[in-house]
Structure formats: structure tokens, C-alpha cells
Amino acid sequence: MDFNIKSGNPEKQRTACVIVGIFESRRLSAAAKAIDTVSDKYLSNLIRRGDMDGNKGQSLLLHNVPGMIADRVLLIGCGKEREIDDRTYRKIIANSIRALNNTGSLECVSYLSELTIKSRDHKWKLRQAVQVAEHTLYKFDELKSKKKKSKRPPLRKITFTVPTRRELPLGETALNEGRAIANGIKFTRDLANRPSNVCTPTYLAKQATELSKGNRSLTVNILEEADMKKLGMGSLLSVSQGSAKPAKLITLEYKGTKKTQKPIVLVGKGVTFDTGGISIKPSPAMDEMKYDMCGAASVLGTLAAVAEIGLPINVVGVIPTVENMPSGTATNPGDIFTSMSGQTIEVLNTDAEGRLILCDALTYSERFNPEVVIDIATLTGACVIALGKHATGLLSNHNPLARELLNAGEESGDRAWQLPLWDEYQQQLSSPFADMANIGGREAGTVTAACFLSRFAEKYHWAHLDIAGTAWLSGANKGATGRPVSLLMQYIFNQV
Ligand code: BES
Ligand code: MN
Numbered sequence: 001m002d003f004n005i006k007s008g009n010p011e012k013q014r015t016a017c018v019i020v021g022i023f024e025s026r027r028l029s030a031a032a033k034a035i036d037t038v039s040d041k042y043l044s045n046l047i048r049r050g051d052m053d054g055n056k057g058q059s060l061l062l063h064n065v066p067g068m069i070a071d072r073v074l075l076i077g078c079g080k081e082r083e084i085d086d087r088t089y090r091k092i093i094a095n096s097i098r099a100l101n102n103t104g105s106l107e108c109v110s111y112l113s114e115l116t117i118k119s120r121d122h123k124w125k126l127r128q129a130v131q132v133a134e135h136t137l138y139k140f141d142e143l144k145s146k147k148k149k150s151k152r153p154p155l156r157k158i159t160f161t162v163p164t165r166r167e168l169p170l171g172e173t174a175l176n177e178g179r180a181i182a183n184g185i186k187f188t189r190d191l192a193n194r195p196s197n198v199c200t201p202t203y204l205a206k207q208a209t210e211l212s213k214g215n216r217s218l219t220v221n222i223l224e225e226a227d228m229k230k231l232g233m234g235s236l237l238s239v240s241q242g243s244a245k246p247a248k249l250i251t252l253e254y255k256g257t258k259k260t261q262k263p264i265v266l267v268g269k270g271v272t273f274d275t276g277g278i279s280i281k282p283s284p285a286m287d288e289m290k291y292d293m294c295g296a297a298s299v300l301g302t303l304a305a306v307a308e309i310g311l312p313i314n315v316v317g318v319i320p321t322v323e324n325m326p327s328g329t330a331t332n333p334g335d336i337f338t339s340m341s342g343q344t345i346e347v348l349n350t351d352a353e354g355r356l357i358l359c360d361a362l363t364y365s366e367r368f369n370p371e372v373v374i375d376i377a378t379l380t381g382a383c384v385i386a387l388g389k390h391a392t393g394l395l396s397n398h399n400p401l402a403r404e405l406l407n408a409g410e411e412s413g414d415r416a417w418q419l420p421l422w423d424e425y426q427q428q429l430s431s432p433f434a435d436m437a438n439i440g441g442r443e444a445g446t447v448t449a450a451c452f453l454s455r456f457a458e459k460y461h462w463a464h465l466d467i468a469g470t471a472w473l474s475g476a477n478k479g480a481t482g483r484p485v486s487l488l489m490q491y492i493f494n495q496v
């Protein structure tokens with residue numbers, strides 16, 4: 001989608017569709033008032049007749065509005081003016097884009113970016129509007145042999161407005177940032193939605209390599225199984241030993257500022273399919289385990305966005321990627337492996353594989369001398385039970401880092417919720433035969449998974465994002481969400 005920014009009166013817009021808000025109950029927004037004035041009360045008359053109350057979710061398409069150069073005017077219900085919060089704003093934008101997409105308009109000028117939202121500025125509104133618009137129009141149909149062709153040409157260009165020319169430069173920046181984030185999210189969703197026979201560890205490595213070719217600030221490094229063996233990554237390799245597809249350890253480095261500046265390291269779980277291994281999963285919905293690489297996809301999408309904007313910061317993406325399969329060469333429950341850190345692990349359940357690949361990636365991350373390390377992983381079903389699909393689970397060994405991530409979540413609307421990482425939980429991981437077991441029993445599954453990881457993250461400030469509930473949706477709306485790219489981007493913006 002092509003996004004633009006403009007200032008100016010609605011009646012002057014030569015466009016297929018002008019979009020304005022109507023508040024509850026039957027009140028006109030500033031842009032709607034302007035149209036009302038030039039049209040000799042056309043809007044207030046039809047509102048008085050009861051065609052539009054301004055309730056949330058309403059929309060009304062008008063043609064040939066007197067005094068307007070635009071072909072159409074689209075009225076969007078916004079609810080009570082004083083009550084428009086972040087979430088309502090996003091819904092208003094999404095509704096407007098859906099309604100617009102049902103018209104024949106190839107482009108539009110939307111005044112909804114001028115709505116007042118408590119303690120949010122133009123920058124925020126524009127960044128969000130672009131992301132929501134792109135999100136609403138997203139489709140994954142690259143593997144359908146016949147694309148659904150609509151009879152009319154599709155929507156191509158969306159112009160958002162700012163009140164005066166003064167806000168244009170700032171708006172332009174916000175638009176560019178929003179566009180880059182939206183592109184990163186789309187990249188993440190596409191990768192995640194691709195099935196495991198397409199999106200293999202090798203494929204992820206190729207995607208990272210492609211990204212690095214497209215930007216001078218990005219460099220890629222791919223470790224093969226032999227390289228990992230030399231580094232002593234016995235834990236990571238134990239997961240991949242059951243699969244015919246070779247594991248990769250992808251490093252994608254973004255240098256946006258001087259070498260001496262310590263990087264933010266993002267570690268993404270890249271299990272391209274999780275059968276559970278010998279501790280095999282039940283069949284229902286097992287297809288969704290193609291999404292077990294959403295952490296990896298979000299790291300690549302975030303780096304793509306950071307590179308597109310050219311942020312003056314250093315970021316490193318580290319992606320351990322494997323397939324978890326049962327086979328004659330797979331791990332058996334009870335097998336013990338030595339991790340890169342030297343700590344030994346008794347694998348009591350081969351389905352707790354995410355932590356087994358992440359722990360070696362966390363140890364590997366020490367070499368980047370990180371400012372912070374944040375891992376992103378579809379790690380535990382328990383997190384879905386605890387928080388559902390609305391909040392990402394957050395655990396950290398450094399409370400200021402946890403706070404910053406929680407705040408970034410609030411600001412971006414891609415929210416996380418903190419769970420405790422107390423010592424009391426660590427004992428659940430004891431093993432009679434190795435330094436630790438890879439599972440901690442039924443209780444507090446998300447916490448004990450993070451406890452496991454914390455043992456490999458002692459040398460730096462670290463946070464863990466469990467995106468098992470938030471990375472994709474099931475049912476009628478099945479598909480990747482692109483979370484938590486938006487949260488991570490907000491966090492990174494706040495560091496520069
Ligand atoms: N990838 C899964 C976690 C998962 C399950 C994410 C369902 C989203 C939906 C992970 O590898 C896993 O299987 N975890 C186990 C851990 C258990 C064996 C301790 C789980 O959550 O059941
Ligand atoms: Mn698993």
C-alpha cells in the first residue's frame with residue numbers, strides 16, 4: 001500500500017473518497033463540520049433523519065455530496081468523542097479501511113488521523129494508522145493456485161491528514177516509521193504463515209541472507225551443524241538430531257552506529273515444525289505447530305524494519321532454527337546432553353524443545369557483548385492458559401528492562417504482562433542425574449520454562465517474551481499476527 005500525508009480542507013480534496021468521523025450521538029467531527037458547511041448542511045440533515053448515529057462500528061458511504069470535489073464521502077462512527085482511547089482509535093481506522101475496501105475507491109484521504117486521543121500525538125496516530133491499515137488489508141494467498149480476483153481494481157493509496165502544514169515534516173517521519181514497522185510485520189506474518197515444507201531452517205537462513213543483501217548495514221552469518229558441534233551446542237543439536245532437515249544458527253547483525261555501542265540482542269525461537277518429538281503431540285491442531293518459528297520470524301521482521309528506517313543503534317538477531325521430529329535418531333526421554341555453557345540437561349520431555357535450542361543461543365549471545373538480550377519464543381502452552389491471546393508473557397532478570405518492555409507494549413498496543421521469575425520456582429527443575437531437567441512439572445509452566453532459560457542468561461540483562469498465545473490466531477481467523485514486532489520496535493525507538 002502507498003501511504004501519504006497531507007493537510008488541507010476536505011472540500012478541496014480531489015480524491016475517490018474523503019473519510020471523516022461522526023461521534024455519538026449524532027455529532028460531527030471537525031472535518032465533518034467543514035463538509036457540512038460547504039454542502040449546505042447535507043450531513044447534519046441526513047444525520048437528523050437517523051441514517052448515522054456515530055456509534056462505533058457504523059459507516060455510511062455517500063456519493064455526490066454537494067460542494068465536494070471528491071467522488072465519495074465515507075462517514076465512520078467513532079463512539080463518544082471523549083472516550084476514544086488507543087484501542088478504539090485502532091478499531092475506527094480498521095473499520096474505515098474495511099468499509100473503503102468495499103467501495104470502488106482506488107485511493108482516499110482520511111481525516112480520522114486528526115481525531116483527538118487522550119495523551120497521544122500526531123506521530124503516534126500516524127504510526128498506528130499505517131500499521132492498522134496494512135494489517136487490515138493483509139491476506140496470505142500466495143499458495144492458492146487461483147487468486148481471488150475482485151472485479152474492480154484494488155485500493156492502492158491511502159492519504160492521512162494532519163491539521164496544518166506545520167505538522168507535515170513530523171508527519172512524514174511518522175509515516176515512514178509506520179510504513180517500515182508495517183512492512184516488518186508483513187514480513188513476519190508471511191514467514192510464519194508459510195508451511196513447514198516451505199519454511200525450513202534452511203529457508204529461514206536464506207531469508208536472513210536475502211535481507212542482508214538488501215541493506216548495507218546488515219550482515220549475516222550462518223552456522224551449520226558442524227560449526228555448532230565445535231562450539232559445544234549439544235543441547236540445540238539434540239533437538240535437531242531427529243530431523244532430516246539440518247539445523248542452522250542464524251546471526252543477522254545491524255550496525256546503525258559506532259562499533260563501541262553495545263547492541264540489543266534479539267534471540268528468536270525458530271522451530272519450523274514442532275511435532276513434540278518422541279514425546280509426540282496429539283493430532284488435533286498439530287498443523288499450528290508450523291507457527292513454532294514465530295519468534296524467529298519476529299526477529300527478522302524487526303531487523304528488517306530497523307534497517308529500513310536506518311535507526312542509529314546496533315541490533316543483533318540470533319536465531320536457532322531446527323525441526324523437532326520423532327525418528328530413529330531422535331532424543332529419547334531421559335537422554336542427557338551438555339549445553340554450550342557446560343551445564344548438563346536431562347531431557348525428560350522432548351516436547352520442551354524450545355528452551356533446549358534457546359539456551360545455547362543465549363550462551364552464544366555473550367560474544368556480542370550485549371546491552372540487553374531479549375528472547376522471543378512460542379515457548380509454553382501454559383502461557384496461553386494464563387494470558388490467552390491478548391498479552392505476551394514477560395519474564396526478566398532485570399526489572400528496569402521489564403518495565404521498559406511493558407511500557408513499549410502499552411504504547412504500541414502490542415502488550416505484555418509480567419510473570420514472576422522468583423528463585424522459589426527454580427527447584428522444580430532439579431534432576432537426579434544432570435544439572436537440571438528440561439521440564440518443571442505441571443505447575444507454573446511458563447515460569448519454570450523461563451527459569452530454565454535464566455540459567456543461561458546470567459551474564460547480562462535479559463528478558464523473555466513468551467508469545468505462544470499472541471503470535472498467531474486459531475479458528476476462523478487463523479493466521480500469524482506479526483506480534484511482537486510492534487512492541488520490539490517501540491522498545492528500540494525508545495532506546496535511540
Ligand atoms: N511450541 C510449544 C508451545 C506451544 C504449545 C505454543 C501450544 C503454542 C501452543 C512448546 O515447544 C511445547 O511443546 N511446550 C510444552 C512444554 C511442556 C512439555 C513442559 C507445552 O507447553 O506443553
Ligand atoms: Mn514442543
Ligand code: ZN
Nearest residue numbers: 271274292354
Ligand atoms: Zn515448541
